[in-house]
Amino acid sequence: MADQHTTGLIHHPYQAPEGFEAPAPGVFKASTVFFPTVAAMRSREWKDKTAYTYGLHGTPTSYLLEERLASLEGGKQCLLVPSGLAAIALVAQSMLKQGDEVLIPDNAYGPSKTLADGELKAWGIRTRYYDPMSVEDLAAKISAQTRLVWVEAAGSVTLEFPDLAGLVRVCKRAGVPVALDNTWGAGLAFQPFDLVAGEGIGVDISAHALTKYPSGGGDVLMGSVITRDQGLHMRLKLTHMRLGLGVGMNDVELVLRSLPSMALRYRAHDDATRVLARWAQGQAPFVQVLHPALEDSPGHAHWKALCQPQAGGAAGLFSVIVDPRFTQAQCDAFCDSLRLFKIGYSWGGPISLVVPYELETMRQSWPAHLAKGTMIRFSVGLEHVDDLRADLAQALQASGLLG
Known part of the structure; x- marks a missing residue:
């Protein structure tokens, strides 16, 4: 090369040998991802994890955290977002449209209620609040327009613990998807997709503020949205892509480091x-x-x-x-x-x-x-x-x- 001080440093031919293993996984940061050929670029699919296309859609580092979190909560797919509130917002923006209704427990996380009373209301989405300690109240409030029900265990600040399985059964009978704010449980207190052994009773979506226990250091903002159903996951993933939601790989590294403990x-x-x-x-x-x-x-x-x-x-x-x-x-x-x-x-x-x-x-x-x-x-x-x-x-x- 004519100039080893510029071009040579940028296009240096050295590649580190494969086979390196250590307790901490590697941190791969990227916006641009290289393709060996145009054909390879055209053939790669961003919707699954078989290849890499652009940093916003994931690197080996984010894929690893997503897979570990899905396993932790008993799910099959995971999306990472910049905060726990972003996880709640992603679910709302993906699942609801003008004329729809969402039901939220009255003891839910405060910003979730603020989102509903602000942006969702402005977009023509109705919110009704139900008594989280009354399965009957939830059943009475589900209507033909209800497209999403949130549950939370334990309740924010007041820490009431609802009959979670009973609330989910009501939603299943009505054919309404149910989303759980699982930050308190963290995938450790209970399994959100298997609430009752042998009955197949579980939530459809688990939203989690990784800011809390998975991070553990009070220094990371991140959230996740976990599912079991592939169709539901793809619905959320498409919204995730259209909104341009992404997380920094240095933050992902910190969560990965904290997960084992x-x-x-x-x-x-x-x-x-x-x-x-x-x-x-x-x-x-x-x-x-x-x-x-x-x-x-x-x-x-x-x-x-x-x-x-x-x-x-x-x-x-x-x-x-x-x-x-x-x-x-x-x-x-x-x-x-x-x-x-x-x-x-x-x-x-x-x-x-x-x-x-x-x-x-x-x-x-x-x-x-x-x-x-x-x-x-x-x-x-x-x-x-x-x-x-x-x-x-x-x-x-x-x-x-x-x-």
């Missing part, structure tokens, strides 16, 4: 959370403690029936309702007084988090199964449980909630 981390979060939730039950300022493994928490029997036979856990979240005689300012002072629990959204990372919520703004009405008061949600990290318990105790004292 996810079950261990999930159990550690779960174990510590149960200890703290039981301790919180004995604290006078808390009039109700919400955690699916607690016998008096709403939906405990449903959690026990679904998750315990599968040796599943109960994740790393618990919420408390503070006695209404305390003001919002006092509850905020409690959160401000915490030292190990940091104030911040999300969960599933190594650092414990706390957020106070105004439940009145998040529900159609105050649920009858919840005590009145200020709601505070805790995400338990990987700190030692004794240190976290001491932090909660000192904050109760410092804020004056203990008088």
